[in-house]
Amino acid sequence: FSTAIAITEQPVSVSVPVGYSFTLKCRAQGRTSLQYQWFCQYQSDCRLIPGATNQDLPITAEQTQLYTCRVNDLHRNVAFSDWVKVEVHQCVARGLPPQLWRGEPVIVLNPSEQQWVEVGQPLQLQCAAMGVPAPSYQWYHNGNLLEQQKRKKLWITQAKVSDSGTYLCCASNSHGEHWSNAVDVHIGEQSQPTSLCCTSPGVRLSKIALLVGNNRYQHHPNLMAPVRDVFELGRLLEHLGFQVVSLLD
Numbered sequence: 001f002s003t004a005i006a007i008t009e010q011p012v013s014v015s016v017p018v019g020y021s022f023t024l025k026c027r028a029q030g031r032t033s034l035q036y037q038w039f040c041q042y043q044s045d046c047r048l049i050p051g052a053t054n055q056d057l058p059i060t061a062e063q064t065q066l067y068t069c070r071v072n073d074l075h076r077n078v079a080f081s082d083w084v085k086v087e088v089h090q091c092v093a094r095g096l097p098p099q100l101w102r103g104e105p106v107i108v109l110n111p112s113e114q115q116w117v118e119v120g121q122p123l124q125l126q127c128a129a130m131g132v133p134a135p136s137y138q139w140y141h142n143g144n145l146l147e148q149q150k151r152k153k154l155w156i157t158q159a160k161v162s163d164s165g166t167y168l169c170c171a172s173n174s175h176g177e178h179w180s181n182a183v184d185v186h187i188g189e190q191s192q193p194t195s196l197c198c199t200s201p202g203v204r205l206s207k208i209a210l211l212v213g214n215n216r217y218q219h220h221p222n223l224m225a226p227v228r229d230v231f232e233l234g235r236l237l238e239h240l241g242f243q244v245v246s247l248l249d
Contacts, residue, residue, distance in 0.1 A: 004030055004031055004073060004075065004077040005028055005029070005030045005034065005071050005072070005073055005077050005078070005079040006028060006029050006030070006079070007026065007027070007028050007071065007079055007081050008027045008028060008029055009025055009026060009027035009028075010026065010081050010082045010084075011024040011025055011026050011057075011067060011068075011069065011081055011082065011084045012024075012025075012084060012132075012133040012134075013084040013085045013086070013087070013133060013134040014084075014085075014086055014087070014103075014131070014132045014133060014134050015087040015089070015128075015129065015130045015131050015132075015134040015135065016061045016086070016087070016088060016089070016130055016132065017061065017088075017089050017130060018061055018062065018088050018089065018090050019060065019061060019062075020060070020061045021058065021059070021060045021061075022058075022059055022061070022132060023056050023057065023058050023059070024038075024056070024057040024059060024067055024069075024084065024086075025055060025056050025057075026038075026055055026057075026069035026071070026081045027055055028071040028079060030071070030073045030077070031073065031075075032073040032074040032075060033073070033074060034071050034072070034073055035053065035071070035072050035073075036053055036054060036055055036069055036070070036071055037049075037052065037053055037069065037070045037072075038052035038053075038057045038067060038068070038069050038070075039067065039068050039069075039070065040065045040066065040067050041065060041066040041067075041068075041083075042063065042064075042065045042066075057069070059086065061086060061088040062088065063088055064085070064086065064087050064088045065085075065086055066083050066084065066085055066086075067083070067084055067086060068080055068081050068082070068083045068084070069081040085134065087134060089108050089128070089130055091108075101130075102175060103131060103132030103133070103173070103175050104131065104173070104175040104176045104178070105129045105130070105131040105135040105171040105172060105173055105175070105176060105177060105178040106129060106130045106131070106178060107127065107128070107129045107171060107178050107179075107180050107181075108128050108129060108130055109126060109127060109128035109129075110127065110180050110181040110183075111125040111126055111127055111154075111167065111169065111180060111181070111183040112125070112183060113181065113183060113184075114183065114184050114185075114186075115183060115184070115185040115186070116186050116188075117159045117163075117185065117186070117187050118159075118187075118188065119159060119160065119161060119187055119188065120158050120159065121158070121159055122155065122156065122157055122158070122159065123154070123155070123156040123159040123163060123185065123187070124153060124154065124155050124156075125139070125153070125154040125167055125169070125183060125185075126152060126153050126154075127139075127152055127154075127169035127171065127180045128152055129171035129178060131171065131173045131175070132173070132175075133173050133174065134173070135171035135172055135173045135178075136150065136171070136172055136173065137150055137151055137152055137169055137170070137171055138150055138169070138170045138172070139154045139167060139168070139169050139170075140167065140168045140169070140170065141163075141165055141166070141167055142165040142166055143166075154167065154169070159187045160187060161187050161188065162187075163185065163187050164185055164186055164187045164188075165184075165185060166182050166183070166184055166185075167182070167183050167185055168180055168181075168182050168183075181243065181244075182241065207241055207242045207243065208242065208243045208244075208245065209237045209242040209243070209244050209245070210245050211233055211237075211244060211245070
């Protein structure tokens with residue numbers, strides 16, 4: 001009876017701040033009544049979660065782990081859900097209270113602002129974002145989509161001069177998208193010139209934008225969408241070369 005149990009709703013991977021509470025869900029159909037049992041895996045240790053025998057598994061995020069749900073019927077038929085990853089970020093950008101967050105992507109790790117790489121050496125850039133469901137990633141080079149670069153880490157084994165330029169990463173899920181800061185990459189035979197030291201004359205200062213979204217006014221009704229407005233305006237300013245600091249309430 002290989003089709004005696006059909007998983008009709010799979011749990012979904014998430015990427016959340018430490019302490020965030022949410023629920024993993026699994027639904028199945030079968031010919032008899034069904035029983036559920038959740039398992040988790042940390043590193044190489046896979047274990048049954050005591051008492052986790054419902055379709056829904058409430059979780060308060062503590063550490064990054066994998067989860068799956070086993071479903072069985074009265075005839076000993078068994079089906080397992082997909083393994084999903086609960087990625088937990090211990091350090092999150094300040095000013096993002098979980099009660100205001102609805103799962104839209106939020107960049108928590110931007111690639112380094114400037115990269116100098118010698119020809120033939122590896123180029124690595126990294127981006128990370130929170131999101132429910134967990135965001136997918138897409139890297140861009142000089143505005144062009146990089147078809148093979150769909151992970152947090154952009155990796156080029158042997159950099160060429162043509163790899164020089166501006167890189168961006170877009171993190172997206174069903175709630176929207178969020179862009180990383182732009183990073184300028186220079187590929188050449190020489191390493192970073194000393195003339196670019198921060199104390200040298202003629203160096204362009206960074207542009208910094210401070211955005212504050214407030215929805216807790218004492219004598220004013222709540223605004224429509226201050227959190228979304230901060231994220232949208234922040235994304236626009238990042239495209240214009242600003243380093244953005246976003247604070248909420």
